Amino acid sequence: MRPKSQHYSILVVDIAEFGCRANPLQLWLRERLYALTEAAFAETGLDHRSAPQPSDRGDGFFWLLPGTFDRTDLTGRFVEVLNHRLRDHARTSSEEGALRLRVALHQGDVARDGHGWAGEELNTACRLVDIAPLRTALASGTRAGLALAVSAEWHRQIVRHDDPSVASETFRRVAFDAKEIQGASAWIRVPGYDAPPGLTEAETAPPAGPARTSRPAAPGREPSGRTAPGPGTAPNRSGADGPGPFAGAMFDRVGQVFAGDQVVHGTQSFRWGAEPDEAEAPDRGPKAGA
Structure with missing residues (x-):
């Protein structure tokens, strides 16, 4: 048995x-x-x-x-x-x-x-x-x-x-x-210490993920294999405007949830702050319908 x-x-x-x-x-x-x-x-x-x-x-x-x-x-x-x-x-x-x-x-x-x-x-x-x-x-x-x-x-x-x-x-x-x-x-x-003594900053940093061989992206595709957003496509701004640890973050995938250790297969893209083209674009005046 x-x-x-x-x-x-x-x-x-x-x-x-x-x-x-x-x-x-x-x-x-x-x-x-x-x-x-x-x-x-x-x-x-x-x-x-x-x-x-x-x-x-x-x-x-x-x-x-x-x-x-x-x-x-x-x-x-x-x-x-x-x-x-x-x-x-x-x-x-x-x-x-x-x-x-x-x-x-x-x-x-x-x-x-x-x-x-x-x-x-x-x-x-x-x-x-x-x-x-x-x-x-x-x-x-x-x-x-x-x-x-x-x-x-x-x-x-x-x-x-x-x-x-x-x-x-x-x-x-x-x-x-x-x-x-x-x-x-x-x-x-270690009880009695604010942080474990004797360890270097590198030893207490989150371990890096396993090495991965990258492949060139196909024309019109992002490295992750997703279709690249076209002109005028707004990125997903989940967390961009609210408070908390992801304030200011811009994600290119919807519906992701983060908790505990993460194991990621495939490429993930995270961008904090304004998109480069947004940050550098001149003021185009009021938007239609404003």
Whole structure:
């Protein structure tokens, strides 16, 4: 019988610089990791008793949390409480016993067979906790006990809605390239910082789209393959005269809606402000019927 998938929030945690510790210290750090995570759940009021037990990964774990979990609290209050407890740990431990974490949040369908858990979204979450910008931000953010990465989907559904507990303004978008995942994006933050430290402006810019070979346009056609507007044809001015982020924009396609990450196949044209011929044309006097 085929294992059935269920939808979970996926929490992945890795201990930074775990492999360079001696075996007894690794065991002690693992014990502290589980204790601090349990305490953070309890303090936040997130009841994980209905969730499957965490799956150990040696230097961390992944934890599948049911749909009843409040994802806003998981992103905001839980992360803050865990960070505070990690900082308390740091005050009483040596540099050798430092416990600092990379944390990732994603969601999706995961199935269980007789050996464990599997699914594309689980793979994605485990790749996410290991991306280079997250490692850099944690290494540079010495005041923090953890650095957090969330998937683009998690950001769209949870972070961008500006709940004060989530500190959405401190997240920055980075490239998410890892093994089978290419050209995706993620969002990261480090508690206590206005922006993830240690990252260059290029690293926090939206990832560029995949390269595409352009072909010359046929006569009378635009590069996108649409018929070029004829003389006197007014462009679609959706958003041109109203307020908001698209104020002043002029679009040459009607009915487009923008939300979250966009994947575009084919050429899209966006023009802000007046058309060149409009901006430079002399005043032709009053229009007919005015």
